[in-house]
Structures are given as structure tokens and as C-alpha cells.
Amino acid sequence: DTAVSQTPKYLVTQMGNDKSIKCEQNLGHDTMYWYKQDSKKFLKIMFSYNNKELIINETVPNRFSPKSPDKAHLNLHINSLELGDSAVYFCASSPTRAGTQYFGPGTRLLVL
């Protein structure tokens, strides 16, 4: 059983397009996160939601907009994609705001 799942696994698109990545967790966790991992493997937090409420919003271009329809789902919508958005995006969840984080398999985004 997949604990934290993401779709799609791979996404290849042109500059200027709009795309969405979806994340679902079946662990019953309250808190979910989006991270970006660049080509040098640095993982950097972008957003965090706790029970559908935004609690962490790092310095991320406002072309990126997270949406949490319920506490088991956290989606990431990206407008006007740029070359620099190419990266692996990881979703994670934790039982509470104070719990350890469990990561999904990642979505590889390539912007051409």
C-alpha cells in the first residue's frame, strides 16, 4: 500500500504552460508539505498545510499555488512554467505539525 503517492511521476512540458501535480496520503496525517529538489540534490521546503490551513509559505514565486481540498490531499499548481522550474518535486506528510515527515516518490518536471 502506497503511503504518500504523487501523480504524475514524470512531466515534460513547454515553457509558458500551466501544470498541476497531485499528492495523496493514506496515513491519516494532518500535515502535508511540498519540497523542491534541484539538480544538486538540495531539498528545499516550499509549502506546508496543516488540516487544510497554510502554515509554511517559503519564498516561492507566486506562479506556484498549493491547494488542499482535504487533509489527505495537497496539490501544486504551477502557472507560466519556466526553465528553472525543472526539478523533482516531493510531497511529504507528518502525523501532526510535530511529527516526522514521510516522503512520496517524487514528480520529475522537465520544462523545455
Place this chain on the structure above:
Amino acid sequence: QKEVEQDPGPLSVPEGAIVSLNCTYSNSAFQYFMWYRQYSRKGPELLMYTYSSGNKEDGRFTAQVDKSSKYISLFIRDSQPSDSATYLCAMSAGAAGNKLTFGGGTRVLVKP
């Protein structure tokens, strides 16, 4: 200078050797320290979680935290080829569910 520094490697060791990994950090507010293992094209997987200074052992893995030196270590005893992966340190000022700051990861290769 990044908040968390980690040698990218690669670190190549023969099977059965002890793998020694470390991270240094600059933010004295960090209190929670984690080690994640990441296989190629997979999400990070939590290995060890430590609060404040001290040692923690779990099977072949030992994590050490020295807050006075702002230095954390992970030791893997009796290394196996299946331990070949990238190891990421992560830390936070609040509880583990708060914003994690990651090191860039050390790539480890265990040769049979």
C-alpha cells in the same frame, strides 16, 4: 554559505566497512536532527531521528549529535551493497514536523 553543509562525496567503501557521514550547521536554534536515505529516483526515507545532543543506535545505524560543535554524524556498520544511496541530513528548530533544512546529501557506494 548554506545553513547545513554536507560533503557530496561520492564516498566509496568495501562491503563490511564502516561508513561515516557527517553534517555541520550554523543555526544554533536547530534541536531536531534527522538522517534520510534516498535511493536513485526515489523519495527520501527516514532512517534516524534525534533530539538535541547525544547518541542513538538502531541496528547497524548510529546517529550522533554534538550541538556544542554544531556537528552531526551517522555511522553505518557492516555496510552492504544495498546501503549504496544518497544520505541526507535534515534538521529543524521546532519539532520534526516543522520546516526541515536539508544538507545536499552524500552519495555512498558500497562495493561488493
